[in-house]
Amino acid sequence: MNNPSQHEQPSVKARTMADALKWVSGGFALFKSDVGTWVKTIVVGFCIMIAMGMIPVLGSVASMLLTYVWIGGLMLGCHAVYEGKSFDIKYLFAGFNTNLLKLVQLSVITGLASLFVMSLVFSPENYEAALNIEQLSQAEAEAFMQDFLVKFLFVMLLMLPLIMASWFAPALIVFHNMSVFSAMRASIDACAKNVMPFLLYGLVTTAMYIAALIPLFLGLLVVLPVIVASIYMSYRDIFLTSDSAHSMSFEA
Structure with a gap:
């Protein structure tokens, strides 16, 4: 199979709802090719994010800057597995060697846009009320939760174009x-x-x-890599002229 970069400029194709299920099953196939390494990679990623989160201000900034650097690297890892190669934890860091500046720029744009949307909907008073919700009366707490739900749904609506823009970008x-x-x-x-x-x-x-959240969040060690791999499979199906989901058959 060819490396995607060897194709002409990718073209967008419309797919069916049945293909969406193929993306997920294809993602699971990529995951099960090397479950142990995938799980270790996710654990290392979690540890890095936790460590960065412990650094005041700079940690949060670094997390924002590197969001799509991690994802870009994992896309390269998914492609390697699709090509019949072994998955390796090194792919978590592969984005640092492949169009790093562009991936950081994408992270900055989406991060700042997300903060802007949040600032439009949630005021400092909302955050303060959320932190002190146990001090509210039952009626006040119910009113707060109803207001929060409406604002949350509004935020998700505003975030939808941003999610669409960043989904395949890495x-x-x-x-x-x-x-x-x-x-x-x-x-x-x-x-x-x-x-x-x-x-x-x-x-x-x-x-x-x-469902992954139920068993003490341990299910995320399976679900997160499957979702990442399914993004890669949907990218192949929608953008690449050949090797589409209609003719692809991946066996781990």
Whole structure:
């Protein structure tokens, strides 16, 4: 199989809802090819994020800057497995060697946009009330939760274009050397042309994520790599002229 970067400029194709299930099953196939290494990679990633979170201010800034650096690296790892190679923990850091600046720029743009959206909806008073909710009366607490739910849904609505813009952008950057804004536009186009498949995909992966939280969050060690790998599989299916999900067969 060819490296995606060897293809001509990727073109967006519309897929069916059935293909959304293939993305998830394909992601699981990539994961089960080397479960142990995938789990170790996720654990190391968690530890790094926790360590950065312990550093005041700078840790949060670093986390924001590196968000899509990690994801870009894992996309490269998914491609390696798809090509029949072994997955390795080194792919968690592969984004540092492949279009690092663009991945950081993508992280900054999405991070700042997210903060801006949050600031439009949630005021400092909301955060203070959330921290002291146990001091509110039952009626006040219920009113607060209702208000919070409405604002949360509004935030999700505002965040939807940002999620669409960033969903495929890391893969398009690392595999096709696209500019940040070109990758974001292409990602939006792909999501817009595949609304129904992504609706089903979102329902399935959300259910998987919720189920993963039940056993002391341990299920995330399986669900997170499967979701990451499914993003790669959907990227191949939607953007690449050949090796689409309609003709692909991956056996781990």
